[in-house]
Amino acid sequence: MSRALAWLRLTSGGAAVDNLRPEVRRAVMSRIRSVDTRPELLVRSVLHRAGYRFRVHRRDLPGTPDLVFPARRKVVFVHGCFWHGHTGCARAVMPKSHQDYWWPKIVRTQSRDKEATDSLRLLGWDVYVIWECETRCTMKLLERLVCFLERPGQMQRTTEGLVLGESRWLQAVRRPRLPRVYRQSGRARVHSSAPIS
16 A cells, blocks of 8 residues: 555545535536547547548447547547546546545556457557547647558559658648549549539
8 A cells, every 4th residue: 555545544534535525526427428528529520521431439349449440450549548547647647535446447447458459459450549638739639640540551642652641631731622543452543522523
């Protein structure tokens, strides 16, 4: 037992003190969501605006990934810094009350995350974890996601010899979009959000 926890127990008469009444604490905790969180919705919005399409919360995969790209065999998890124990993050501060409850809970969540990631990798999926604190700057977020989703050699742009990831990133920044031809597995296809005339 840590000294801080032992001191807390001694000063509070053996039990950690909560500043809120139980009904207020229950109301606060009941509003915390496990799916469709703000960071997750932001990531989905950024990717959708960049032209990516994906599945959400596939329960047939280990860990129920937040975003699934079946054709690319890639999944993205969006983790809250506090709930998943992001080491070194200011948002992942351990609560001062009920540490004997919170510490094992966060450790269990981390081990469950590692199990899910290992299982997905064994099944042939690429896994990427986005932390809540990484969603502050959307341009950096988009750049990281595009780098993960578009690795060189998987899908190449036919004009100018650029990798598709670079063109997607530029395409998300510039408007309006123009039709572009991509080569995927030997077939040519036109990708556009605007109608081709």
